[in-house]
Amino acid sequence: MNNIIICGIGLIGGSIAKGLPKDNFNVYVIDSNLDSKNNAIRNKHAHEAMDSVEEVKKLEDAIFIFATPPKTTLEILKKNEWLLGSKFSVTDVTSVKTELIKYLKGFDAENFILSHPISGSHLSGFENSSENLFAGKTTIISSFGSSKFHLDRIQNLWKSLKSNVIELDYENHDKLFSLTSHLPHFVAYSLMKVLHDNNIDISTYAGGGLKEFIRLSQSSPEMWGDIFQSNAHLNKHIDELVEKLIELKELSSSKDGFALKEYLKQFK
Amino acid sequence: MNNIIICGIGLIGGSIAKGLPKDNFNVYVIDSNLDSKNNAIRNKHAHEAMDSVEEVKKLEDAIFIFATPPKTTLEILKKNEWLLGSKFSVTDVTSVKTELIKYLKGFDAENFILSHPISGSHLSGFENSSENLFAGKTTIISSFGSSKFHLDRIQNLWKSLKSNVIELDYENHDKLFSLTSHLPHFVAYSLMKVLHDNNIDISTYAGGGLKEFIRLSQSSPEMWGDIFQSNAHLNKHIDELVEKLIELKELSSSKDGFALKEYLKQFK
Known part of the structure; x- marks a missing residue:
């Protein structure tokens, strides 16, 4: 035993x-x-x-x-x-x-x-x-x-x-999970804050994609607060994400439809 | 008929x-x-x-x-x-x-x-x-x-x-859907780009949360390229999201566990 x-x-x-x-x-x-x-x-x-x-x-x-x-x-x-x-x-x-x-x-x-x-x-x-x-x-x-x-x-x-x-x-553990788990949760909380500040009625208008962000943002604040404060790699990857958001925004605004679609195709 | x-x-x-x-x-x-x-x-x-x-x-x-x-x-x-x-x-x-x-x-x-x-x-x-x-x-x-x-x-x-x-x-249509649908897709593509640039093997280490980001990023590049270029409200909300990411990052880095957990609790 x-x-x-x-x-x-x-x-x-x-x-x-x-x-x-x-x-x-x-x-x-x-x-x-x-x-x-x-x-x-x-x-x-x-x-x-x-x-x-x-x-x-x-x-x-x-x-x-x-x-x-x-x-x-x-x-x-x-x-x-x-x-x-x-x-x-x-x-x-x-x-x-x-x-x-x-x-x-x-x-x-x-x-x-x-x-x-x-x-x-x-x-x-x-x-x-x-x-x-x-x-x-x-x-x-x-x-x-x-x-x-x-x-x-x-x-x-x-x-x-x-x-x-x-x-x-x-x-390698924390670097890996900062990217595959902690960053997605971090983003979900941040996105929900944007929707919240814009007074969006998420119950009526949430399509399939948003539902997962809502679910992630309802995870335990105790645990995720600890995780966000403890992962030494996370801040660097948040900065990378901000860079990528701005990069994709510039590409979308450039009116170059071809380059934009090539960018979006990378993940297929 | x-x-x-x-x-x-x-x-x-x-x-x-x-x-x-x-x-x-x-x-x-x-x-x-x-x-x-x-x-x-x-x-x-x-x-x-x-x-x-x-x-x-x-x-x-x-x-x-x-x-x-x-x-x-x-x-x-x-x-x-x-x-x-x-x-x-x-x-x-x-x-x-x-x-x-x-x-x-x-x-x-x-x-x-x-x-x-x-x-x-x-x-x-x-x-x-x-x-x-x-x-x-x-x-x-x-x-x-x-x-x-x-x-x-x-x-x-x-x-x-x-x-x-x-x-x-x-x-009100495009403002609403820029937040509940277009921004989540935009984020998914940007997050996948961060993982891609960090050479992460998403097939082995993707938990439940990440799978949805992967799914969204595999949507039609033709359609989503058009949407990102056409929604007049999207750029403003991308900027808001960048602000919220930085706001939450600062809160996580401040070592104030209580304020961080109160922030994360808003969405429960």
């Missing part, structure tokens, strides 16, 4: 609790939200609730999962440095790693594996979690020269949740 | 041909693409193909639909000014009206009704058209002080295609 401790049972943590096969795993949950904890225990998604991370020490061995937003993860980890270098395998689930990597570099953290399940939702909280959130989706893991033992355990954890695991150099 | 002439049988024109109940309508099609025309006739989506707009004159009465991109619509209309003020009810389907309105203002065009079915797709061409493209979707129509006779006929045309019809003041 593997002991699994899930710290934070919102959308991601709750989906892990619901998705793990209970025959192979003892699931412990930690969360300041009593309703979520009670709900998880009552519906047999977890075996036991814990009141604090300190309480984890009573277990001889376990996989410890930070399923908290980026800044909260770092705060809790700083208060529980004993986790680093312990026998526990430790992982997180956030989509931004810059600050975490900066911190981990000060330690022998071979038992900390970075995880990033690419399976978010604009919905958040335990009430929206689902046992199938990770099934068929990709989870990125990055290693700090981790031992095979810890790496295997975290890989197997995600495989138990039916996720496809890909390894990625941790140095 | 109503005579319907569909000029241009791409995605929209083809879907009109396929969706109209053939018992009530005689459908004529005009297109320079012989394959599309032959296909429409062979599969009984149309009763007869015509070689030119001139040939339409042989009909005593008809509804004439321009299902061509914005600039093409205007070119063809300019060569066939006799349509304006004729007995025919005339309509278009494009999502940008600035240039068309400017032109129509020079005429007594009470038989020209502006139509805009909000039911596009990133796919284009007759081969992707569908009899249900408009069903349950909204079609905006705008009138130039049109007579009830012509207005009713165009309304009934869209209702025959099971679309919900909304009337909108033509002065």
